[in-house]
Amino acid sequence: MNIQSHYDAIYATVCRIPPGKVCNYGRVALMAGLPGHARLVGYALHALRNEAGRRVPWWRVVNASGRISNAYQPALQRELLLAEGIEFNQHDRIDFRRFLWEEAC
């Protein structure tokens, strides 16, 4: 097991998030087989802020509060989510009861 394989697992997990759903960093880490490594997920996604992000739906990952965190392009992420039908409440939060991706594999 090396770092790259962890990154691959993270990217693979993010790619499984269906359109119209979101997931938080901690859950992605858990599903990628890396419980407790939420921060590593953020680190992995941070490395996508270029052309590589083209094939990974990074915008579907938000923090545990249901808010967009210190993303590379917060405004862009918000628009991409809105375009998929995800709604934000008055506090710029996403309602997990409706949009959180519950693992269904």
Add this chain to the structure above:
DNA sequence: CAACTGACTGCCG
């Protein structure tokens, strides 16, 4: 090698 930093999180006040 030590110190710092960051797309995180849960707990506490």
Add this chain to the structure above:
DNA sequence: CCGGCAGCCAGTT
């Protein structure tokens, strides 16, 4: 609800 703090770990300086 918000800010601080301790775990967390890889990459940078």
